[in-house]
Amino acid sequence: MEDIFIEVEKEMREVEEGLVGFRGKAGGKDAERLRKLLEISGVVNSTLQLEALLGLVMDQVIEISKAEGGFLILVNQEGRLDFRVARNMGKGEIEDAQSEVSHTIIEEVIRKRSPLLIEDASQDERFARRSSVLDLKLKSIMCVPLISRGKLIGLVYVENRSISGQFTQDDLGFLCLFANQAAIAIENAGLHEDLRSSRERIKEWNRKLDQKVRERTEELRRLKEFNEKIVADAPIGIFTTDREGRVISANPVLLEILGSPSEERTKQFNVLELEPIKEAGLQKPFKRALLKGEKVELEKLSYTSYWGKNAIVSLKLAPLRGRDGKPQGSVGIVEDCTQRSKLEKELKRRAQKLSLLNGVNKKISSSIKLDKVLRAIVEGAKELSAADSSCIQILDEGKTDLIFTLFAGECPQKTPRFNSAPGGIADWILQNPQPLVIPDTAQEGRFPETREKGIKAIVALPIMSKDKVIGLLRVNSQTPREFGQEELDLLSNFASQSARAIENARLYEELETKVEDMERFNRLAVDRELKMVELKKRIKELTEEVDKR
Secondary structure, three states, rough: OOHHHHHEEEEEEEEHHHHHHHEEEOHHHHHHHHHHHHHHHHOOOOOHHHHHHHHHHHHHHHHHHOEEEEEEEEOOOOOOOOEEEEEEEOOOOOOOOOHHHOHHHHHHHHHHOEEEOOOOOOOOOOOOOOOOHHOOOOOOEEEEEEEEEEEEEEEEEEEOOOOOOOHHHHHHHHHHHHHHHHHHHHHHHHHHHHHHHHHHHHHHHHHHHHHHHHHHHHHHHHHHHHHHHHHHHOOOOEEEEEEEOEEEEEEEHHHHOOOOOOOHHHOOOOOOOOHHHHHOOOHHHHHHHHHHOOOOOOOEEEEEOOOEEOOOOOOOEEEEEOOOOEOOOOOOEEEEEHHHHHHHHHHHHHHHHHHHHHHHHHHOOOOOOOOHHHHHHHHHHHHHHHOOOOEEEHHHHHHHOEEEEEEEEEEOOOOHHHHHHHHOHHHHHHHHOEEEEEEHHHHHHOOOHOOOOOOOOEEEEEEEEEEEEEEEEEEEEEEOOOOOOHHHHHHHHHEEEEEEEEEEHHHHHHHHHHHHHHHHHHOOOOOHHHHHHHHHHHHHHHHHHHHHH
């Protein structure tokens, strides 16, 4: 950025030195030219629209030089010529502009990066024999480079085919001064166009990001429903209360244990005020959980509910804490002791699965770096399935192959052949985007992977985004194993969460790069605008000084 300031200041000094050169010639013509230069400066700096600016520059060049025709040519990053404006004295467009100029003269100016004045091209030994000079009958020509920050960005080419010696050194000097201003204005307009385009791209990226957020919100809603379904389907009674003891929710099993006709009727009660609670000696345990945040466990309670149903139950109470760590309510688990052994085992399994699912989902959502997200996914799949190993394959961008990315767990071979070769599991998933379950590889002969030594059971799931397969998640067991529907649902839900995390990580990486480009263009445009204001002020001061003389 410091180099840009130095180059801009250098360009300003060059323009000022050119203006000072006119002060020694304070005649009417020179003073008029200075006034004209100031007027032109205001015109070319009146717009930041590149196409409009190029037209204004060309019109002003033809007017001040009295040329029959003029061409404004930009030089792109590859060094190619781009004929942007070609007009005659009447402001009419010149057709087929590239064939109406001497490319030899243009190449000479580009090579030397200095202005060129030719009084009569047909008599100039440097160019007289060139085919373009002969065919076009060229005579008076001025060609001036447009240089900004030491970089050639284009040329101004004017001609008169009727009169020799039409242009003088004074005309060339004045055109050079104008070209210096025009070059700065053109580059500034170009930066403005880049900035505008960048803003449009950022706007589109924001739109896509908003869509991603909406999709993520919907996914979280579905996850919440999934978790609520787990609670609702749990084979034990579960309820929650607020800090005052009012019942907030109760699952169907609890309603059955209590003999309650509905959840709405159950939610009408306060556990601290309910007579059966007091009679069973449960009021103090509830207060300890709600007010002190203590966990309470009571076994084999004889309890008669409000609706008269007798039961022997165990009760577990735990506080629900807010962000400040203080109790905001409680969650309770009521268990029918006649089914204790079975229910304890099921509760432990489901609680672990739910906790593990939330934990791995938190891990893959806690990072926006793609490599970390992929690592969390492959490790989370192994944990969720309690498998011996797991791997993830991501679709190679621009291709149709799933490439091996990450592997976790014990593998019987150093280099597993997880590829998308025809006939393989990955190829099958690409063609049939649905879960594939192989409980015993000894009974499965369709896929080469089933013959890998040590792998006895496989589950492969597609990772989907916008109805397209972007990857494959696979878990392996070293012993034959049946995978239940609940496990498949859990893994499918996790694969869906993984797809969202992968897409978000990719989007963030792309957005981060574009934002950095946007900030750089923004800073550059602001710096250039400040320098142009300073330059215009200086030109005006010098003009006023000349007028006074």
